[in-house]
Amino acid sequence: MNAEELIQSYQSGIRDFSAILLCEANLSRTNLSGANFSQAVLSITNLSGANLSGANLSQAKLNVAKLSGANLSGANLTGAILNVANLIRTDLSQATLIKASLIRSELIRADLSHAILTAANLSEADLREATLRQVDLRQANLKSANLRDAVLIASNLEGTNLHGADLTRADLRGANLVNAELRQANLSQANLSGANLKGANLRWADLNGADLRGVNLEQARLSGASLYGADLSHASLLYTHLIHADLTQANLTGADWTGAELTGAALTGAKLYDVSRFEVKADEITCDWVDVSPNGDGSKVLRFSAQEAYQFFNATSPMVEISIDMALDAEAHCALADAYRDIISHTSIINRPPSIEVSPRRTTLSFRIERDEQLFSTAYIVILPFKDADPTQKSIRNLVQMLGSEKFIGLSVRHSHQIGKLVSEIKQQLDQISDLKLHTKSPSEPESPQAFFTSPTRTTLRNFHNRTLKIHSHPQFGRSLLNVPELMNSSGYSQEKYLEMMAPSLDNLSDFLLISD
Secondary structure: OOHHHHHHHHHOOOOEOOOOEOOOOEOOOOEOOOOEOOOOEOOOOEOOOOEOOOOEOOOOEOOOOEOOOOEOOOOEOOOOEOOOOEOOOOEOOOOEOOOOEOOOOEOOOOEOOOOEOOOOEOOOOEOOOOEOOOOEOOOOEOOOOEOOOOEOOOOEOOOOEOOOOEOOOOEOOOOEOOOOEOOOOEOOOOEOOOOEOOOOEOOOOEOOOOEOOOOEOOOOEOOOOEOOOOEOOOOEOOOOEOOOOEOOOOEOOOOEOOOOEOOOOEOOOOEOOOOOOOOOEOOOOEOOEEEOOOOOOOOOEEEOOHHHHHHHHOOOOOEEEEEEOOOOOHHHHHHHHHHHHHHHHHOOOOOOOOEEEEOOOOEEEEEEOOOHHHHHHHHHHHOOOOOOHHHHHHHHHHHHHHHOOHHHHHHOHHHHHHHHHHHHHHHHHHHHHOOOOOOOOOOOOOOOOHHHHHOOEEEEEEOOOOOEEEEEEOOOOOHHHOOOHHHOOOOOOOHHHHHHHHOOOHHHHHHHOOOOO
16 A cells, blocks of 8 residues: 555545555655554654544554654554654644654654653653653653753653753753652753652752752752752752762752761852751861851851861751650650640740650650750750759759850950850840740649659750750759759758759850850
8 A cells, every 4th residue: 555545545434554564655744633553664754744643553663754743642652663753843742652662753842741651762862842741751761862941840750761861941840750860961950840859860960050949859869960059949858969069059048958968069159048957967078158148148158167167067956855764654745745735835936846765764855956046945945844944944044144254254255245145145035935834734733644744854955066065953863873962951952052063164164155265
């Protein structure tokens, strides 16, 4: 059958042309909508401008075929071979191309919206300015493909091979790239805002100037990647590998990189407002300065020496720890939750519950916070549910008074302004919460688990340099650990004498605050 006979057969109502052999024929601008060309051999055939909408081309061979401007919307091309085919401006919307082979095919400005290309082979294909909205490209091979300026909004590229692909200025907003292979890919100035790249391999990828706002890069591998000037604001970088990555002048405002590996990374000029520096690994980094201004406008810049940069990026989360000399049981747990819910509802100093570690004889409550300046005020209110609240709060007041004393300031004249500012902020915080009381049932009332809340406690502060300062420890905490019977009286013990005896020295306080001449 030749081209003319095929056209006449179609016009007479015949639609089944399966397994037909028709190479190098001219069928341009022909209407073949809904025809069955399964397993047909149509290599080098001219189908440019043809209407093949809804046609069955499964397992068909269309190597080097001309399909530019053709209508293949809704067509079935499962397992079809279209290597080096010309599909420029072709309409492939809603087409099925499962396991189709399109090696080095030309798909410039083609429309593949809502198409299914699962496990398709598009290696070295030219997809410049193509439209691939909500396309299913799971497990597809796009190695070294050209996707410059392509639109892949909300597309599914989970597990897709994009090794060495060119995605310059591509629009990948909201795309699913979980576990995708993007090694050495060019994503410069691409829009990946809201995309999911969890576990993706982006080693040595070019992401310069890319829009990565709100992107999920959890556990992704970006070792050696270039992110110069990229916008990573509010991105999730949990446990992300950024070894030797270039983050120079990157915007990381509000990003979460807990557990990230930053060894050898370049971070000079990065915007780090509202970024927690805790629990990251940042050895041998390059960073001369960072921008911590709220608007990223350079109004607040921190400059570093190499050692200062190391300390800045290797901080530990400031924490208030309350150890209770008794195991937490179910009733006490419920009462504790009620107490802290009440506290949180009346102050903004703390906004989340503690982590709880329970051993056979002791309970430890850990309150993580963002700033060292909040340690004293946080400790002041989180001790409220316990009988030791009063002596602990007095100890905190005494320490703040010590901070503002002439003796302490005299230890470090060079830092007197810093100390004064710190004391002023802490006093202001304490004044705001000084009258805060529990509004729920008191843990000491008969119906509540009294033993837990009246047990001896120890309150310790841990700053972001991982230095500790003991605020208060009940004389009977640990039972045999302390033996000071001469301080005991009918009410338990003399707070004044005990607080005086247990108060940290000026040197200890100075060491905790890292203040030295």
